[in-house]
Amino acid sequence: MTSPIFALADEYITSYARLDPAFAGSVGIKGDFGVATDYGPDAEAERARLYRETLTRLNALESTGPADDLARLHMAERLQVFVDRHDAGEWRRALKVPYGMLQNMVSYIDLAPRETENDWRLNAARMRAIPEMLATWRQTMNAGIDAGETVALRQALEGAKQARRNAESRVFDKHLKAYGDGSQAADLRGAAEAAYAAFASAAEYLEQTYAPHADPNDGVGEERYLLAARSTLGAVLDPHDAYAWAWEELHRIEEEMEAEAERILPGAGLTDVIAHLDATEAVETAEEYLAWLQAKHRGALEALDGVHFDIDPQLMNLDVQLVHGSSAGSAYYTGPSEDLSRPGRTWWPVADRERFRTWAELTTVFHEGVPGHHLQIGQSKVAGDGISRFAKVFGSVSGHAEGWALYAERLSDDLGWFTEPGTRLGMLKGSALRAARVVIDVGWHLDLPLPAAEAKRHGDRWNFDVALDVLTTRGRIAEHRAHPEIVRYAGWPAQAICYKLGERAWVAARDEAKAAAGADFDLKAWHTAALNLGPIGLDNLASVLRGK
Incomplete structure (x- = not known):
């Protein structure tokens, strides 16, 4: 589609890519934008100027039809949030662990192409850019110190651990090994060593220079x-309503988990059933785990295509990667490059595990792959010219994306896919975790009291230990994931609520459409129309779908 609004969206992506080459490289935008992003204060101001100027120009343009209306609605909402966050000084708090700057630099290398000698030259250039990028990032962190706007002390110290782990685990050596002893081996080794030294220096900076100035409070208010x-x-939140609803939702799911456990081992109780499944439904090696993941992803793609969804052939290739030496507690997904030359990928942290519980992870296969993130994000890439380039490349809304992925887990249950022992309980356990995330995240950051019955069980007020207790005993999270999850909630406020609140929005929108259509409701058609909209904020989701 060609219109002034779509042209502005396209221009914005190109302009932003010039100001953030690392982002451009990570998401796969083609073009000569350089390799190093300047994360310093002046560069942050330049990016904010782009947000403002684009928003002003957008508001002056006339719409030519529904696609323009959607593109304008989404761009305006996202750009205004970017402006407001910059004006509030959030750019000075440029650290969140584990999914932030330090992980992004690792992903920047991991997502680089590695097929030709030119690709390997790009790998070396990206690794050599890491010291420069971390140096400019320090300038912004120092600006936060000067302004009295710092991240929490826990984030600073955990960030130091993450940076040091990147260095000590030699996180890029797997790529050097893959290259072998070719003509660029020495250059690649030198680039990797420079990156490791920069990570080690960043760890020292966070511990010795930044930490003494860090905010002692975990919650942000x-x-x-x-x-x-x-x-x-992409919504105005009523945090008190969300907090109360999430406690009710957690109780509802716990009752359903008890009933499911009774079906698995009558009379044993939920805790013993989980222990039984841990002992019996697992694979023993990382190699077996990878093979299991690949088979389940492939099976889901084949079962969905042509039946419940029409999956574009370009999306039938989904890569599965194990992640060693990562501080990430959870699996995650990275979308295809803009031109689809790089496939979508699911990434699965190994941590220190030697056994892998398959009963609890099948639901995550559906969440990260299909019908979850890969179908949703991939579909926006192949949806044609009905979605703006801004939406395809830059406009993801976590509540929309994570809400869909959790909705996809529920849909997988509706489709009868949890047939292996314990896998439906695994889905319910995952849903309980997401409800626990909401009560932890809202309660901790806003310092809300726990309900009386919960206070007797966990403690009167939220802190790290209470959050950890709720996550492990109510969310029943795997041990290797618990600590990094709590660290993540503290450093990325309001992200943990996206799953359950997003799912609630998706279910409400579907149920509204179903009630309106009655016997004529076509779930497959509704899903197709919904995914073809691309990303949208939750405040606008139902009204936009209603318009379809």
Whole structure:
């Protein structure tokens, strides 16, 4: 589609890529933008100027039809959030662990192409850019110190651990090994060593220079939290309503888990059933785990295509990667490159595990792959010219994306896919975890009291230990994931709520459409129309779908 609004969206992506080459490289935007992003204060101001100027120009343009209306609605909402976050000084708090700057630099290398000698030259250039990028990032962190706007002390110390782990685990050596002893081996080794030294220096900076100035409080307070929620949800949040609803939802899911456990081992109780499944439904090696993941992803693609969804052939290739030496507690997904030359990928942290519980992870296969993230994000890439380039490349809304992925887990249950022992309980356990995330995230950041019955069980007020207790005993999270999850909630306010609140929005929109259509409701057609819209904030989701 060609229109002034779509042309502006295209221009914005190209302009932003010039200001953030690392982002451009990570998401697969083609073009000569350089390799090093400047993360310093002046560069942050330049990016904010782009947000403002684009928003002003967007508001002056006339729409030519429904596709323009959607593109304008989405761009305006996202750009206004970007401006508001910059004006609030959030750019000075440029650290979140584990999914932030330090992980992004690893992903920047991991996502680089590695097929030709020119590709390997690009790998070396990207690794050599890491010291420069971390140096400019320090300038911004120092600006936060000067302004009295710092991240929490826990984030600083955990960030130091993450940076040091990147260095000590020699996180890029797997790529050097893959290259072998070719003509660029020495250059690649030198580039990797420079990156490791920069990570080690960043760890020292966070511990010795930044930490003494860091905020002693983990919670960010209501004002910052509501702004963060607008960013992650694309919605104005009522945190007190969300907090109360999530406790009710957690109780509902726990009752369903008890009933499911009774079907698996009558009379044993939920805790013993989980222990039984841990002992019996697992694979023993990383190699077996990878093979199991690949088979389940492939099976889901084949079962969905042509039956419940029409999957574009370009999306039938889904890569599965194990991640060693990562501080990430959870699996995650990276989308295809803009031109689809790089496939979508699911990434599965190994941590220190030697056994892998398959009963609890099948639901995550559906969440990260299909019908979850890969179908949703991939579909936006192949949807044609009905979606703006801004939406395809830059406009993801976490509440929309994570809400769909959790909805996809529920859909997989509706489709009868949890047939192996314990796998439906695994889906329910995952849903309980997402409800626990909401009560932890909202309660901790806003310092809300726990309900009386919960306070007797866990403690009167939220802190790290209470959050960890709720996550492990109510969310029943795997041990290797618990600590990094809590660290993540503290450093990325309002992201943990996206799953359950996003799912709630998706279910409400579907049920509204179903009630309106009655016997004529076509679920496959509704899903197709919904995914072809691309990303949208939750405040606009139902109304936009209603318009379809």
